Amino acid sequence: MNYEIFIAKRIVAAKKYKSSISSPIIKIAIIAIALGIIIMMIAIATGIGLQQKIREKLSGFNGHIQITNFDNNNSEITLVPVSKNQDFYPEFKTVSNIKNVQVFATKAGIIRTETDFEGIILKGVANDYDWTFFQEYLVEGKLPNYSSEVSNDVLISKEIADRMALKLGDEFNILFVKNDPSKAPWIRVVKIVGIYNSGFQEFDGSFVIGDIRHIQKMNRWNDDQVGGFEVLITDFNEIIPKSNEVYMQTGSTLNSESVVEKYPSIFEWISLFDNNIYLIIVIMILVAGINMITALLVLILERTQMIGILKALGSSNVSIRKVFLYNAAYLILKGLFWGNLIGLSILFIQKYFGVITLNPETYYVSEAPIYLNFGYIILLNIGTLILCLLMLIIPTIIISKISPVKSIKFE
Known part of the structure; x- marks a missing residue:
């Protein structure tokens, strides 16, 4: 020794x-x-x-990269539709390490009950949506299924449910204002099939997840028109180079923005x-x-x-x-x-x-x-x-x- x-x-x-x-x-x-x-x-x-x-959480609500029309719209609401007939949809073949490409559209609405009302954003998704994020934060019920006919099932946050005194299985009205304010608003009767709680109050307090076909119908869009695309990548550490690659592979009329660029202060x-x-x-x-x-x-x-x-x-x-x-x-x-x-x-x-x-x-x-x-x-x-x-x-x-x-x- x-x-x-x-x-x-x-x-x-x-x-x-x-x-x-x-x-x-x-x-x-x-x-x-x-x-x-x-x-x-x-x-x-x-x-x-x-x-x-x-x-x-930011990526769960927005995707890692969003592809939308090239315009000056800085709100959470999608106004100008994008055609689904893109080279990168439903699969991004020209960029590696892409997990999923999913369509979405958003529209402002008002939840109205017998005693109260609340402003929300309806995020419409389709059967290509990756529910992994909401599956983790689901506290009651189940995730909606939008693979067959138009569905009135929605997923809401626990915060909205508590404020509006709603519970699993309840039906309620969502009012959507038309472009012409003099006309009566659209009314959609939806049913709560699931309640999530992500703890991110900025989004929990406003987002309701529903069927994108309701938004397409209210906006007078065709079946092949959507608000935009959310791109999910396999490694968040590559988000900046992947965002640049996605931007280069999209058309001149489209804009891509990573979640880092969308929420720089956070x-x-x-x-x-x-x-x-x-x-x-x-x-x-x-x-x-x-x-x-x-x-x-x-x-x-x-x-x-x-x-x-x-x-x-x-x-x-x-x-x-x-x-x-x-x-x-x-x-x-x-x-x-x-x-x-x-x-x-x-x-x-x-x-x-x-x-x-x-x-x-x-x-x-x-x-x-x-x-x-x-x-x-x-x-x-x-x-x-x-x-x-x-x-x-x-x-x-x-x-x-x-x-x-x-x-x-x-x-």
């Missing part, structure tokens, strides 16, 4: 080591390492988790989370490193006699420094063990029980989302261990200054 490791193990196992003057300082250093890794894990898991959830805000994560990691590693440096210095000064004896027996400064670095590595690994155990427990509790809640008006989610990936956890542990050990190389220089003659004392 390597004798430096052997001596380091004997130091750790010694009873005197556990009751020495340095013992409380060592415990504080271990706690600092554990707290550091806990805070870093929580910062990364919640920061990335919040970014992903917000991106997921994406700029969530991009700031990365800076927060980096800052927390740097601060925590510095705090942990400084505590370990203090503990190691106390440990070295406490064992000057042992260092003198080892030097007298022929040990080099490098070998003795290795002894204390191995000792420090043991303390760091102990702190990392407890930190990972406690940190992962906290993250799993939050992931599956949602103990910590957030204000959805501010954060667009009702509870703190957790992103768990053992890849970043392993890298975080390895990085913390290596950086702390590199920081500890400097204080071990003091070992070379210790004289065997002055340090060895005989009783």
